[in-house]
Amino acid sequence: MNEQTLSMRLERVAAHVPQGARLADIGSDHGYLPVALALRGVIEAGLAGEVAQVPFASAQRNVRRNGLQEKVIVRLADGLDAIEAADGITAISLCGMGGVTMCEILERGKNRLNGKQRLILQPNGGERELRGWLMENDYRIVSEELLRENRFDYEIIVAERCEAVAYSAEELYFGPLLMREKAPAFITKWQRMLRQKQQSLANFERAKDAIPQEKLGEFARQIGWINAVLA
């Protein structure tokens, strides 16, 4: 992967960035996403935010190597602190981190969210918690995707601020749009998850004494939801 050839995962994230956006990519690592989108003429301006020195330096190198210093800013900062009001950011991407870490970044950086930016999120796990944060903070999920690359399932969640939105426990778990669409990748993922969960539940039941009853109940509940969504 590099700024010319993105992974399929980042390519699908890129597809949700509107033409002419001013994109802040937080936790940008090498800065591949904003650099690629600037090279393609998709974004008007880009910001690569990084909290760690080594990826920050790598993003700076990639921006310089491509002659994009006028178009893509690289900032060393924690989470949304990288965003300044004068940047006029219209889209924020957070990719390749745990969903719970993303919730913490969004929660800590709430003062940088002006309600007009599109959030493009690709969590590695913790999708349910992330959707919960979005609902609690009045963000409606406007698009969702599920893809498999290198034996991992990735979900992309795109959200925009709204008046108020309510999702059921099942919608937070599966994704409100993904569970409605039931694309082949969704069916395959949840068939696999069902087998894993049934196996875990059988193991738990054999070791009944050690496993708290609520945990068994939660597993059984999730298996019920998966059976229902696949039915």
Ligand SMILES: C[S@@+](CC[C@H](N)C(=O)[O-])C[C@H]1O[C@@H](n2cnc3c(N)ncnc32)[C@H](O)[C@@H]1O
């Ligand atoms: C696994 S990489 C993902 C890189 C890229 N976004 C992608 O999806 O390919 C996660 C990056 O997030 C950065 N990161 C983690 N916590 C962060 C924070 N609070 N603020 C900014 N960057 C953060 C890490 O330093 C790391 O470079």
